[in-house]
Amino acid sequence: MIRTQIYLPEDTHARLMQIAQEEKTTFSKLVRSGADxxxxxxxxxxxxxxxxxxxxxxxxxxxxxLTGKQLVDLISRGRDE
Amino acid sequence: MNDILPKRGGLGYPLVLDSSVxxxxxxxGDEYSEMxxxxxxxxxxKLEALLPTIVFVEVAVNLYLQKVPNVxxxxxxxxxxxxxxxxxxxxxxxxxxxxxxxxxxxxxxxxAVSARVNEAVLITWDKRxxxxxxxxxxxPSEFLKKTTKASTx
Numbered sequence: 001m002i003r004t005q006i007y008l009p010e011d012t013h014a015r016l017m018q019i020a021q022e023e024k025t026t027f028s029k030l031v032r033s034g035a036d037x038x039x040x041x042x043x044x045x046x047x048x049x050x051x052x053x054x055x056x057x058x059x060x061x062x063x064x065x066l067t068g069k070q071l072v073d074l075i076s077r078g079r080d081e
Numbered sequence: 082m083n084d085i086l087p088k089r090g091g092l093g094y095p096l097v098l099d100s101s102v103x104x105x106x107x108x109x110g111d112e113y114s115e116m117x118x119x120x121x122x123x124x125x126x127k128l129e130a131l132l133p134t135i136v137f138v139e140v141a142v143n144l145y146l147q148k149v150p151n152v153x154x155x156x157x158x159x160x161x162x163x164x165x166x167x168x169x170x171x172x173x174x175x176x177x178x179x180x181x182x183x184x185x186x187x188x189x190x191x192x193a194v195s196a197r198v199n200e201a202v203l204i205t206w207d208k209r210x211x212x213x214x215x216x217x218x219x220x221p222s223e224f225l226k227k228t229t230k231a232s233t234x
Contacts (some may be wrong), residue, residue, distance in 0.1 A: 047161030048130060054158040055106045056122035062155055064147040068105035068113025072206045074143055075100045079188045 095129040097196035099205035100139040120221035132162040133195040
């Protein structure tokens with residue numbers, strides 16, 4: 001993780017401190033989850049980023065029993081037929 | 082080399098994705114699948130990536146053949162790449178480049194011309210496409226190496 005410094009409006013800071021106390025979590029965790037939401041929203045609204053993220057972190061349920069090389073050979077054979 | 086369009090390509094230009102790169106992400110346990118996923122993680126998100134419609138069809142057919150679960154959902158996400166349509170303008174471009182083609186099968190040729198007319202680098206694992214004379218082509222590993230060198234230079 002990278003340490004960084006940000007300015008927050010006083011009321012936002014106070015509200016986050018209150019939520020952290022109520023939910024027995026930390027102020028930092030709340031700020032991080034907010035930042036994650038911003039990133040997720042950007043990806044969701046950009047179809048290419050969504051596709052890239054999907055392929056980069058392909059969930060294991062989508063993975064075949066074949067290796068990547070075997071799948072590449074399938075494509076190549078399909079073009080030969 | 083046919084000089085109807087300048088051969089450009091390289092960093093800063095769009096990428097055209099071949100079926101071999103997309104489909105290998107669905108494999109496991111070898112360099113092809115690992116490198117393809119790494120390519121998408123590290124490079125493809127920073128550049129415009131284009132998908133010829135024929136690639137989308139090849140990926141769909143092969144995912145169904147491999148009985149991948151929820152293929153429709155996977156294809157829905159993959160359709161987020163901007164697609165290069167096989168329309169009449171594109172067909173004429175293919176006809177113009179046809180005399181320069183000696184080794185490519187028709188589907189490979191369509192993919193190579195897609196890269197050429199978009200002044201893009203074709204990313205592929207297919208040896209015949211890597212040796213083509215129509216467009217610039219690289220494997221995901223080669224492209225990763227090139228981008229790493231460029232960013233450290």
